[in-house]
Amino acid sequence: MAKKKKEEEQVEEVVTTTAPVKEKPVKKNSWEIKDRTYLLKGNKEPLTLTIPSKHTRRHSLLWFDADKNTQRELRYATNMSSPFVDEQKGEVTMGHIIFRDGILSVPKENIGLQKLLSLYHPMRDKKYQEHVPQRVAQDQLQDIEFEIEALNAAKNMDIDHAEAIVRVEIGSKVSSLSSKELKRDLLLLAKKNPQLFLALANDDNVQLRNFGINAVELGIIKLSSDQRSFHWGSNDRKLMAVPFDENPYSALASWFKTDEGVEVYKSIEKRL
DSSP states (O other): OOOOOOOOEEOOSOOOOOOOTTOOOOOGGGOOOOOEEEEEGGGOOOSEEEEOOBOOSSSOOEEEETTTTEEEEBBOBTTOSOSBGGGOOSOOOBOOEEEETTEEEEOTTOHHHHHIIIIIOTTBTTTEEEOOHHHHHHHHHHHHHHHHHHHHHHHTOOHHHHHHHHHHHHGGGGGGOOHHHHHHHHHHHHHHOHHHHHHHHTOHHHHHHHHHHHHHHTTSEEEOTTSSEEEETTTOOEEEEOOTTSOHHHHHHHHTTSHHHHHHHHHHHHHO
């Protein structure tokens, strides 16, 4: 079987950084000696990816020491236990920092590289992150809790609210769904993207946009052909103008919250 070819990737962007002033390095006597694994973020798995291992004009590798009030130069020397240039004495052997298939494993004996990656490197938590099982478990637990909350909200949601949320996902096709199909799609959305679902469920404008779309579909009000204004469907009297470069139904939803809009909303509600 032919193996999937992955492109060799190398970081080219210029990185300028200073560590947060309040963040201090882990004290030497509190450093836990253990093997460590680092993973590229975003589920990226290039064949190889090399990140800067020394300070250059193109790739800034500096760390601001708040205690000394100075920038300290960093580099990865395979024969040194410190990543700071000012602490590396004698002849140094430079090393490369290479992720293979999105992973870099560093044994406990290589303290210099571990500290560079875990504490000081400007790409930490941006391009890559240290694999910490407890953090993974915490993130997974949070995802599960979001999913449970979203599914419970979807299960107990009334049909109008459900229609408003599903419309965001599939558009006007929601009008042709049966109640069971609508409930199914709602639960699937809650399961697939619980955080988005909860955000939509708590967004008043989602329901107001759906209310406006229903009113247009039933001919109670109408949107002009240029989508710049709404009118009564019966006599073509203008209700509101759509602000430039704004979605007409989002503008209508906001207008329904105004004094004039509230009265129109109530009138439409009676007809619906």
